[in-house]
Amino acid sequence: MKSMASSPPDQLFGLRNSFYVGAYQAAITSSQSLPAHDLSPDDLLERDALLYRSYLAIGSHQLVVNEIGPSAATPLQAVKLLAVYLSGDAANKESVVSRLQELLGDPAVGSNTILRLVAGTVFMHERDYAEALKHTSSGGTMELLALNVQIYLHMNRADHAEKQLRVMQQLDEDHTLTQLANAWVDLAMGGSKIQEAHLIFQDLSDKYPTTCMILNGKALCSIHMGNFQEAEALLLESLNKDAKDAETLANLTVCSLNLGKPATRYLNELKLSHPDHMLVKRMSSAEDLFDRACQAMA
Numbered sequence: 001m002k003s004m005a006s007s008p009p010d011q012l013f014g015l016r017n018s019f020y021v022g023a024y025q026a027a028i029t030s031s032q033s034l035p036a037h038d039l040s041p042d043d044l045l046e047r048d049a050l051l052y053r054s055y056l057a058i059g060s061h062q063l064v065v066n067e068i069g070p071s072a073a074t075p076l077q078a079v080k081l082l083a084v085y086l087s088g089d090a091a092n093k094e095s096v097v098s099r100l101q102e103l104l105g106d107p108a109v110g111s112n113t114i115l116r117l118v119a120g121t122v123f124m125h126e127r128d129y130a131e132a133l134k135h136t137s138s139g140g141t142m143e144l145l146a147l148n149v150q151i152y153l154h155m156n157r158a159d160h161a162e163k164q165l166r167v168m169q170q171l172d173e174d175h176t177l178t179q180l181a182n183a184w185v186d187l188a189m190g191g192s193k194i195q196e197a198h199l200i201f202q203d204l205s206d207k208y209p210t211t212c213m214i215l216n217g218k219a220l221c222s223i224h225m226g227n228f229q230e231a232e233a234l235l236l237e238s239l240n241k242d243a244k245d246a247e248t249l250a251n252l253t254v255c256s257l258n259l260g261k262p263a264t265r266y267l268n269e270l271k272l273s274h275p276d277h278m279l280v281k282r283m284s285s286a287e288d289l290f291d292r293a294c295q296a297m298a
Contacts, residue, residue, distance in 0.1 A: 022213030
């Protein structure tokens with residue numbers, strides 16, 4: 001009998017998982033320690049895309065715009081468009097959407113998975129969920145499937161998100177993104193599922209460096225279970241890691257209000273650092289309605 005050849009080691013395994021759990025600085029360091037001559041052309045492109053997406057996640061938008069030149073491959077051009085979108089004004093956002101549509105309509109590059117991932121992310125930010133799903137629903141990678149879960153949850157369609165999760169579980173039940181997607185769906189479904197989500201985040205915090213993403217996941221579980229003091233402790237730990245993390249500031253605002261503590265500082269920082277955040281928009285809308293009601297009564 002011939003022995004089966006063992007598959008080559010996955011050089012990007014550690015880098016991907018650091019990115020997935022929100023350990024962005026670790027991902028940046030890891031990507032820079034992977035020499036180009038050890039990687040296939042596809043792996044090299046994926047490495048660079050993960051490196052630049054990690055920089056985007058820590059807010060270094062201009063660095064990405066500056067470093068990705070006009071001759072870079074399509075996946076990196078897509079990441080550059082995401083950088084412009086995240087850092088730009090309304091006019092820049094419109095030009096990014098227009099350019100994305102051009103690339104997606106090009107038969108030579110339109111099916112590229114990173115391009116579709118960026119398109120799905122941008123259209124999700126635009127709250128054009130139908131357009132986002134048009135480019136992500138066919139899947140092709142675990143990241144695209146995980147993005148489908150997020151899009152359906154934004155649409156308040158936990159039933160469809162759960163179907164996508166089942167697909168991920170059939171492909172790889174132990175994959176980090178499958179675990180994260182499972183926790184997101186459990187949080188959306190509530191009830192007894194909250195405890196299951198908490199166990200997943202706890203398991204991830206045992207396996208990986210504790211990140212803002214994981215701490216916020218655990219804090220959300222605590223909030224759902226009414227344990228606001230426990231949630232506050234987790235969120236303050238997250239704030240120490242990143243004083244401008246959007247979800248930490250938003251969750252601390254909610255947590256503080258429930259504990260009867262002042263939340264103004266967290267909300268003001270959220271408004272300054274992330275003016276487009278959903279909580280900021282909701283609060284502004286509520287303030288406008290209150291002002292109008294007061295004027296009507298005057």
